[in-house]
Amino acid sequence: MKRLLVLFLVLVTTIFAEVKTELKSYKVLVDKEGVETKVEAQSAAPGDIIEYNFFIANETEEALERLNPGIPVPVGTTLIPKETNPEGYLVSINQRDFYPYPILEEGVPVNDSEYRLVSWNIEKLEPGKSLNLDIQVKVNGGDGQ
Template sequence: MKLFFSTLMLLMSAVVWADAPLSSQMDSYLVTNKDGKEVVEEAEQASPGDIVEYRLTYTNNGDQPLSGLVITGPVPANTVYLKDSAATQVSADFTVSIDNGDSFQAEPVTKTVTGENGQSKNVEVSPSDYTQVRWQPKGSLQPDQVQEYRYRVRVQ
């Protein structure tokens, strides 16, 4: 009976998830240049120096608008965010994290450092120090609407 109940709970969870109004998908693409033109192909693997574009796609499968979305993408270990590569056609606030998502700031990101003389000063943080990127759309995701968010990293 316990096995039956557990299996039933898993099936119910799958049904609830399948009926969720919001679906999301993250895909990665390798960005190369061929004959002077940029080519973007699905990424099977990447090597140091390669540029990878991440695409985060969100779809409203429900019948009501969805608001309050927060779209967050990782900057994986052994990669660096490429400055000004974040893009979307959605009106959204774009922020980044340099502390694994504990806090987010608009660019240019600054932090306080203490110099050898003991004085503190604000310095601009390099995009290579970003650990996550985030968009907060200003509007709602309408029923059947799809929104896409993109950014690029370089593999180290």
């Protein structure tokens, strides 16, 4: 049994070692001239804009199919939909059911602060190819939120 478990762990590590993923967060700073720069986020305060970047690379020799990567929207933040890339994303308020943005409840769009997850349906990621998925959120508070 122990040998089987070790073999399983080696196989799983080998398989996933060829698909590289990385999630990074950046604070978006805008200077007086409106020039935007991004620095690694060490902390955040109310009103700050944070960008989350999810990177995935297919380092295998076969295409990856039917991928559904997602980026969580932290509680206490508001999604900035116009800064979500690439287009064609889905959103969720319960982290289970996904719909195109915006979700409507009784014909009224859900407040952007209610979204908890952004996801994409990626049909195929060819060998040697990679994707960058981005969302931006604003930290609530300090401006009436």
